[in-house]
Amino acid sequence: MSFRRSITHSSDHLLEIVDDVVEISKIEAKVIRILNKEVNLNQMLQRVYDRFKPDAAEKNILLRYDAPMDEKEIIITTDGYKLFQSLNNLLSNAVKFTFEGKVEIRILF
Secondary structure (H helix, E strand, C coil): CCHHHHHHHHHHHHHHHHHHHHHHHHHHCCCCCCCCEEEEHHHHHHHHHHHHHHHHHHCCCEEEEECHHHHCCCEEEECHHHHHHHHHHHHHHHHHCCCCCEEEEECCC
16 A cells, blocks of 8 residues: 555544544434434445455455446435444444454445
């Protein structure tokens, strides 16, 4: 991984940690709001995949994303920010605690 990519990757991760701390504070203060809107699920999963692909490659783990429906848009109504946070946390843990083999991202209907 290049030095520039490493700095960008680390700063993105730090920002996610700060966002998580702020989110936890909001939950504890009972100030949290759900903002439902249309979200392109394929696009979101691609972003999550792109975010963790370098981490998986460093550990020699295959990270695989099978885009459903031939990469057509899958539009859902949800709080996109919270869903993105949840997917990031799930994939982060999957990559972190997988020591060999692969991690797959799939949507099943």
